[in-house]
Amino acid sequence: MMNKKKRPTLQDIADRVGVTKMTISRFLKDPSQVSAVMQEKIAVVVEELGYIPNRAPDLLSRAKSNAIGVLVPSLTNQVFSEVIRGIESVTEAAGYQTMLAHYGYSNKVEEQRISYLLSYSIDGLILSESQHTERTLKMIHTAGIPVIEMMDITSPAIEQAVGFDNVDAAYRMVSTMIKKGYRHIVYFGARMDVRTKLKQKGYAKAMQEHGLVANTVFTEAASSFTLGAALLQETLAKHPKTDGIFCTNDDLAIGAIFECQRLGISIPKQIGIAGFHGLDAGQIMQPNLASVITPREKIGRVSAEQLLSRIKGEPIEDKIIDLGFNIHQGESI
Amino acid sequence: MMNKKKRPTLQDIADRVGVTKMTISRFLKDPSQVSAVMQEKIAVVVEELGYIPNRAPDLLSRAKSNAIGVLVPSLTNQVFSEVIRGIESVTEAAGYQTMLAHYGYSNKVEEQRISYLLSYSIDGLILSESQHTERTLKMIHTAGIPVIEMMDITSPAIEQAVGFDNVDAAYRMVSTMIKKGYRHIVYFGARMDVRTKLKQKGYAKAMQEHGLVANTVFTEAASSFTLGAALLQETLAKHPKTDGIFCTNDDLAIGAIFECQRLGISIPKQIGIAGFHGLDAGQIMQPNLASVITPREKIGRVSAEQLLSRIKGEPIEDKIIDLGFNIHQGESI
DNA sequence: TTTTGTTATGTTACAGCTAATATAATTTGA
DNA sequence: TCAAATTATATTAGCTGTAACATAACAAAA
Numbered sequence: 001m002m003n004k005k006k007r008p009t010l011q012d013i014a015d016r017v018g019v020t021k022m023t024i025s026r027f028l029k030d031p032s033q034v035s036a037v038m039q040e041k042i043a044v045v046v047e048e049l050g051y052i053p054n055r056a057p058d059l060l061s062r063a064k065s066n067a068i069g070v071l072v073p074s075l076t077n078q079v080f081s082e083v084i085r086g087i088e089s090v091t092e093a094a095g096y097q098t099m100l101a102h103y104g105y106s107n108k109v110e111e112q113r114i115s116y117l118l119s120y121s122i123d124g125l126i127l128s129e130s131q132h133t134e135r136t137l138k139m140i141h142t143a144g145i146p147v148i149e150m151m152d153i154t155s156p157a158i159e160q161a162v163g164f165d166n167v168d169a170a171y172r173m174v175s176t177m178i179k180k181g182y183r184h185i186v187y188f189g190a191r192m193d194v195r196t197k198l199k200q201k202g203y204a205k206a207m208q209e210h211g212l213v214a215n216t217v218f219t220e221a222a223s224s225f226t227l228g229a230a231l232l233q234e235t236l237a238k239h240p241k242t243d244g245i246f247c248t249n250d251d252l253a254i255g256a257i258f259e260c261q262r263l264g265i266s267i268p269k270q271i272g273i274a275g276f277h278g279l280d281a282g283q284i285m286q287p288n289l290a291s292v293i294t295p296r297e298k299i300g301r302v303s304a305e306q307l308l309s310r311i312k313g314e315p316i317e318d319k320i321i322d323l324g325f326n327i328h329q330g331e332s333i
Numbered sequence: 334m335m336n337k338k339k340r341p342t343l344q345d346i347a348d349r350v351g352v353t354k355m356t357i358s359r360f361l362k363d364p365s366q367v368s369a370v371m372q373e374k375i376a377v378v379v380e381e382l383g384y385i386p387n388r389a390p391d392l393l394s395r396a397k398s399n400a401i402g403v404l405v406p407s408l409t410n411q412v413f414s415e416v417i418r419g420i421e422s423v424t425e426a427a428g429y430q431t432m433l434a435h436y437g438y439s440n441k442v443e444e445q446r447i448s449y450l451l452s453y454s455i456d457g458l459i460l461s462e463s464q465h466t467e468r469t470l471k472m473i474h475t476a477g478i479p480v481i482e483m484m485d486i487t488s489p490a491i492e493q494a495v496g497f498d499n500v501d502a503a504y505r506m507v508s509t510m511i512k513k514g515y516r517h518i519v520y521f522g523a524r525m526d527v528r529t530k531l532k533q534k535g536y537a538k539a540m541q542e543h544g545l546v547a548n549t550v551f552t553e554a555a556s557s558f559t560l561g562a563a564l565l566q567e568t569l570a571k572h573p574k575t576d577g578i579f580c581t582n583d584d585l586a587i588g589a590i591f592e593c594q595r596l597g598i599s600i601p602k603q604i605g606i607a608g609f610h611g612l613d614a615g616q617i618m619q620p621n622l623a624s625v626i627t628p629r630e631k632i633g634r635v636s637a638e639q640l641l642s643r644i645k646g647e648p649i650e651d652k653i654i655d656l657g658f659n660i661h662q663g664e665s666i
Numbered sequence: 667t668t669t670t671g672t673t674a675t676g677t678t679a680c681a682g683c684t685a686a687t688a689t690a691a692t693t694t695g696a
Numbered sequence: 697t698c699a700a701a702t703t704a705t706a707t708t709a710g711c712t713g714t715a716a717c718a719t720a721a722c723a724a725a726a
Binding site: 006007008049050051052053054055056057059060075076078081082084085097099100101115116118119120121135138139141142143144224225226229254255258259261262280281283284285286 | 385386388392393411415418430433434453471475557558587595614618619
Binding site: 019020022023026033034035038057058059060061062 | 674
């Protein structure tokens with residue numbers, strides 16, 4: 001076993017300077033709390049020993065850690081990188097550390113990750129789901145820290161939700177497609193997590209209202225461009241009359257468009273395709289991708305703001321904060 | 334101030350069960366260390382109180398933290414999500430926690446993040462850079478934990494590097510383009526971090542060897558599809574004879590291709606375009622993108638394996654582990 | 667000078683868990 | 697049956713920093 005070198009402690013510094021560690025502690029927190037002479041002496045030794053702070057004792061003896069936990073389903077998913085950017089813009093400014101974890105869309109893994117984050121005495125938690133295991137709910141309750149659920153607002157499980165209405169967003173996009181004349185619209189899903197299912201609900205509702213038949217093509221795999229292409233193939237085989245496709249995200253939509261182009265299927269003439277989230281890639285491509293534009297960074301920012309305000313002890317003002325979405329028609333429908 | 338609810342401790346459980354907290358500690362670590370009767374009794378109370386472990390005391394008493402730190406420049410960058418996946422596949426299997434931090438390509442931020450990770454007594458560190466501030470080097474030295482530098486192997490700053498040779502990779506791709514007949518190849522850079530500069534070096538070397546003029550078009554902004562399109566515009570204006578483009582990453586390359594398509598510039602006939610890393614998006618698109626395929630997941634995996642082995646006290650076998658790369662010609666050059 | 671106020675430093679105690687060691691309880695074996 | 701071996705539980709001490717309180721040192725005011 002490699003034994004970590006014994007790192008210098010406050011006591012080590014104190015011994016060299018000839019004071020007690022309390023003085024060093026004060027200096028590190030705010031140098032002006034110590035006399036000018038001391039400041040110099042201590043600074044030299046701190047530098048010399050290369051002191052590295054140790055958070056453990058602080059976590060042990062005090063309630064606040066000045067850190068929050070953030071759980072996202074996946075790091076590969078660009079949607080969440082933007083959410084994270086929003087969160088950190090707020091936490092950094094407020095001097096909070098952000099402990100990031102991902103759970104691969106699994107409730108069980110989410111539970112483990114939350115347990116791990118809580119073991120570091122975080123002051124608050126931002127989740128990306130609104131469905132959790134029993135034990136997760138119990139842990140959160142026991143920890144007694146504020147929690148925000150991000151992204152979807154249709155059925156928050158805990159205290160406060162920030163995001164938009166996935167069902168309505170899907171409903172509106174599909175309605176737009178129907179209004180444009182599409183009749184055989186298929187829904188592309190991947191991984192079938194909660195949000196994918198909510199969008200399916202909105203899709204089904206729109207189809208039903210117009211007396212149209214709802215068809216879903218999906219896979220359990222994580223979505224990707226390649227997968228969009230594969231789902232298109234499957235769709236052409238299973239539902240040859242398809243004239244429209246609504247995808248749970250832009251990755252699938254872009255993959256499907258590429259595949260159409262490869263097969264010589266004209267977009268939007270023969271098939272109209274719409275995605276979800278309005279990522280950069282879809283906006284730059286030819287044809288410009290129709291998509292539901294979601295306020296990802298803002299969701300992160302508002303979530304963090306709400307969380308910090310609650311950590312400060314302020315009460316919940318709005319249990320549900322709806323940040324809305326926009327339908328972008330682009331050129332692909 | 335919101336006061337976090339006082340979480341149950343081992344003592345609380347012990348009191349209810351009527352034993353000492355040591356017995357509870359043993360049970361939690363390995364239930365079989367405790368008599369069968371106790372196991373049942375304790376399990377009930379643990380469940381009932383919703384016990385959440387507290388890592389602080391453990392960290393404090395200098396035991397191993399069973400956590401490693403991983404620093405990546407950016408979470409938005411898909412390259413690094415794949416590296417992280419590789420790392421976690423190893424650390425999870427070994428029961429290690431991975432503490433993730435990102436530093437936005439800034440040495441100074443890297444320093445802060447490292448300080449933060451070290452304050453949690455991590456057992457090892459994986460970095461994505463081979464250039465660091467003075468203080469970073471000092472801290473790492475003082476902490477006395479093993480460190481791996483990932484991605485580039487041309488000039489490791491600390492102990493051990495895992496990755497490939499960026500200069501050579503760029504050199505080989507550009508040489509391939511030259512061999513195919515391209516003469517006015519421009520290099521697209523973004524953010525001009527260390528790796529971007531290394532690739533530029535390889536590009537310049539290949540151009541020079543063939544008596545060709547090297548031209549770089551770049552921006553300080555983070556790369557994106559949109560940016561690739563913008564750089565293409567700039568290039569057409571500045572270097573109208575351009576017949577080839579080598580990009581520091583696939584995002585720029587894809588953006589450039591889209592822009593060419595929009596402008597009616599034929600690829601690869603009029604302009605050949607090559608990217609770097611071989612991401613999914615480039616492989617599915619039309620035309621299939623030429624790119625340097627890098628073993629990203631493997632870099633993560635090997636880095637983690639090496640780190641864990643060194644945490645166990647094993648010596649460094651190879652200071653530099655070169656995992657190579659492949660030139661994929663695709664259809665875009 | 668003495669008193670009071672102010673600033674700088676010191677002292678004490680504590681947070682929760684576990685390694686190491688001690689003791690009690692139980693089983694085994696001759 | 698009782699000593700020895702084994703197993704189960706208890707006791708003690710320590711990890712590092714800081715809040716809270718105590719004291720010392722010095723300056724200003726009376």
